[in-house]
Amino acid sequence: MIRTPTFTLAQVVQWTGGELAGDGALALIGVCTLDRPSPQGLGFLVHRELPRGFDPASIGALITLPEARVDHPSRILHPEPRSAFARVLSQLVAREPALLSQYEPSFLAAEPVETRIHPTAVVSSSAQLEPGVVVGPLCVVEDGAEIGAGTVLSAQVFVGRDARIGSLCYLFPGVRVLARVRLGDGVVVGANTVVGGEGFGFVSDQTGHHKIPHLGSVSVESQVELGALCAVDRGVVDDTQIGQGSKLDNLVQLGHNVRLGKNNLVAAQTGLSGGARTGEWCVFGGQVGVGGHLTIGDRVTAGGQAGIMGDVEPGKTVSGYPAVDHHRSIRAYAALLRLPELIGRIRKLERRLEELGKGKG
Secondary structure, three states, rough: EEEEEEEEEEHHHHHHHHEOOOOOEEEEEEOOOOOOOOEEEEEEEEEOOOOOOOOHHHEEEEEEEEOOOOOOEEEEOEEEEEEHHHHHHHHHHHOHHOOOOOOOOOHHOOOOOEEEEEEOOOEEOOEOOOOOOOOOOOOOOOOOOEEEOOEEEOOOEEOOOOEEEEEOOEEEOOOOOOOEEOOOOOOOEEEOOOEOOOOEEEEEEEOEEEEEOOOOOEEEEOOOOOOOOOOOEEOOOEEEEOOOOOEEOOOOOOOOOEEEEOOOEEEEOOHHHHHHHOOOOOOOOOOOEOOOOOOOOOOOOOOOOEEEEEOOOOOEEEEEOOOOHHHHHHHHHHHHOOOOHHHHHHHHHHHHHHHHHHHHO
């Protein structure tokens, strides 16, 4: 259990908009999971029933679906328990910022604090730092860079020439923001991610492979989060773009001139080849591959390891390799699993036909 400031079940109702089923005055002192419950903790259940063998008395309170068949005296009924639990966590962090120990306190401050530059950091005299910027140990900020109020550069962050970083951003250790890259407000970049590296572009002839110069950069809109060890390549002429509110998991690759729409979710080890475009509210499962210069419509969902080799219409759910309609992919996979049985039956039929043919002779 993660211990937090004490809160009541009635407060959880206020924070989530859920329906109270129990004593609103019940005091809780932490949040927990069903794997490690606590008699004084709050957890959530996304299914209609508790796991087999789970003791309801082992947990203080639960956020559940309204229709859940759960025998527990202290519940919050909500149509989206996971979302409600996230709101609770946000409220607890707002009350006690130190709970979010991976961030500097200044990242969460309502007002910018005094600018702080570590003695080992190297900051160009032509760089512009607004109030409240924190520059950590061994950071480098090059000529012409601009960093907005309240932004935190943790240890060993590199900000290239003429890059622009908005306000209240947080860059984890080892991040590289290369020349002319633009990050909007509230952007979070995970450890060792590179934004604005050279794209993978070559022209080939009989003498070899010749690199295409990449003169563009990368434009990241506000409230985007990039996980650890991501690579977002700069464009050839125009910029690579990431739309507002999109979230990338660890180890995601965006090739040159990709245009990722607003509010996309991209899971780990997914790669979008150069020039691919996505609409808004798309979801890409882990290890999805998207071919170059393809267009993915709004609200498309791609299952894990899908290989997208053609344009996808808005609203579609695709899976498999090559990616097709999800239901069609499931049927094809089910048929594939039956192949050994079908091959056996065919061989029996062939032997039978052979026997019948010999009998006729």
